[in-house]
Amino acid sequence: MIQPDTLQIIYAGGTFGSYGRPLAPLDATAFLPIVQSHITTHSHTLNLPATTWLDNALIKDSSQLTPSDFVHFYTLVLDAYSKGSRRFVLITGTDTLSYLGAFLSEAFAGSDLCLVVTGSMRPLLDPEVIQDYAIDEHSDAWDNLIASIKLASAGESGVKISFGGESWPAQTVQKIHSHDFMAFTGHSRAAYPANSYIKLFTDTRRQHWLDDQYTVVADVQSHAKHAxxxxxxxxxxxxxxxxxxxxxxxxxxxxxxxxxxxxxxxxxxxxxxxxxxxxxxxxxxxxxxxxxxxxxxxxxxxxxxxxxxxxxxxxxxxxxxxxxxxxxxxxxxxxxxxxxxxxxxxxxxxxxxxxxxxx
Structure with missing residues (x-):
């Protein structure tokens, strides 16, 4: 049973979890224990909140994502949100990171959900070390993850993107560099849908919002196949x-x-x-x-x-x-x-x- 105040992390693939030559996303069963061990080791020093991993079967290069995949992440987070989770970090690839973040921002407008989307320009694991999995100390992956966890731990409603030491409302963000660590930019004057997120949600109002979502979720999934x-x-x-x-x-x-x-x-x-x-x-x-x-x-x-x-x-x-x-x-x-x-x-x-x- 996940406690409501536990921050949930979603691993969706991308450069962050890639390894080998050529680089390809590692399977969650191989990758997540390594990341979690690193988080646990540093949680006290970095004052990190309790975290857990939300099961996700869709792990792929983000350049291959489709509307149906976007809806997959919407429903994945929606189901966890309906069970009491409020804070999430989503790790995905940078190719469509801004598209996915903006989509989730639209989909969850009107709620009090807190979701931070991140990724990296270099893998967390050093692809040159083939004898064992080793953290690449020169990668931006670890810093981006920790910054995202800390941002999500504050619980501010809305969908944000955290990258390269900065963060912005998701629907203002775009990728501006193909390989530099400062690959994204955005701005804070977001307007809709950032200003439509609810800071204080009563249980009754949250349930009404969820009821509205679940009324149409089957149609959303169906339409995604032909949108x-x-x-x-x-x-x-x-x-x-x-x-x-x-x-x-x-x-x-x-x-x-x-x-x-x-x-x-x-x-x-x-x-x-x-x-x-x-x-x-x-x-x-x-x-x-x-x-x-x-x-x-x-x-x-x-x-x-x-x-x-x-x-x-x-x-x-x-x-x-x-x-x-x-x-x-x-x-x-x-x-x-x-x-x-x-x-x-x-x-x-x-x-x-x-x-x-x-x-």
């Missing part, structure tokens, strides 16, 4: 290239489409693209404009970008690409109709804008 979020990347090509890319998606089931514009969301105009955007809307697709720039987001201040919003494109605001993907995916899984998804997105963006203006 798609596409990306169309603007490049200095003839505008008809974009319309052809979009046309290829229109007759598919309603999906999320991220249109990655230049700068503040500028997209080259063509009559064919405008018509394709109207058709995408009529078919139930949600097209969100995002910026290729890592910071700043999009705006409608340039004529080169504002025209698309007359054709049912939704501005992604300051959301990162992983956050846009996560919100689109959650809406596709959670709400059955295109109109309801669009309504929920609009409400969420309005909450975000209001929060930013108040700060």
């Amino acid at each position: 798609y979020v596409h990306a169309i990347y603007c490049m200095p090509n003839h505008p008809d290239i974009l319309s052809k890319q979009l046309q290829a998606l229109i007759d598919q089931p309603p999906s999320g489409i991220i249109l990655l514009g230049f700068g503040a969301g500028n997209v080259p105009y063509s009559a064919a693209l405008a018509e394709a955007l109207d058709q995408a809307y009529e078919q139930g697709h949600m097209v969100i404009c995002a910026s290729q720039c890592p910071f700043g987001g999009v705006s409608d201040s340039y004529a080169a970008g504002s025209w698309q919003y007359d054709h049912h494109v939704i501005a992604g605001g300051r959301l990162t690409i992983p956050a846009i993907y996560a919100r689109l995916l959650w809406l596709l899984l959670r709400y059955p109709s295109p109109a309801r998804r669009r309504q929920r997105w609009t409400n969420n963006v309005s909450q975000t804008a209001t929060t930013i203006r108040k700060r």
Whole structure:
């Protein structure tokens, strides 16, 4: 029986637990006893809380994760949360770490759950030592894990990402370097859904939230098998290239489409693209404009970008690409109709804008 105040750690693979040549995630039965032994040895010196490992059968390279895998981690944490656990650390790979963190942030909005997502750029175990498993003293894995455990031990509601000595609300985070230890960045002005987490939850209110989740969880799992979020990347090509890319998606089931514009969301105009955007809307697709720039987001201040919003494109605001993907995916899984998804997105963006203006 897990005590409610015990912090639960989830091992999902990734570089953190990789070993050998080429690097591949170790099986949990081999890896977790080594990590737990190291935690136990240092728990008193580092003043760590009581921890345990939440059983997880899905261990894979994060570049291979799918929407169904994202839902797996949602349901895994949801079941533990329903049994009284409140604090979690999730170890995953860095390729999709920001996507998974943002998705879980959307999924658990409205709760008092505390979840910290982390990983590492180098394995915890030294892959050059083949005679025995040995901790790599030059890896960032141990420091990231300890920082995440300490952050989660505080129990502040919400989903955060901890990496390289810093932490941020999960839906603001993006990977900015392919191999440096300071691989991620984010910011603290998160707005929705970070501001929708509940600090003090009565048992009755928590049960109502859980009841709402379990009412739709079977549908969420089913929809994940056929949910798609596409990306169309603007490049200095003839505008008809974009319309052809979009046309290829229109007759598919309603999906999320991220249109990655230049700068503040500028997209080259063509009559064919405008018509394709109207058709995408009529078919139930949600097209969100995002910026290729890592910071700043999009705006409608340039004529080169504002025209698309007359054709049912939704501005992604300051959301990162992983956050846009996560919100689109959650809406596709959670709400059955295109109109309801669009309504929920609009409400969420309005909450975000209001929060930013108040700060």
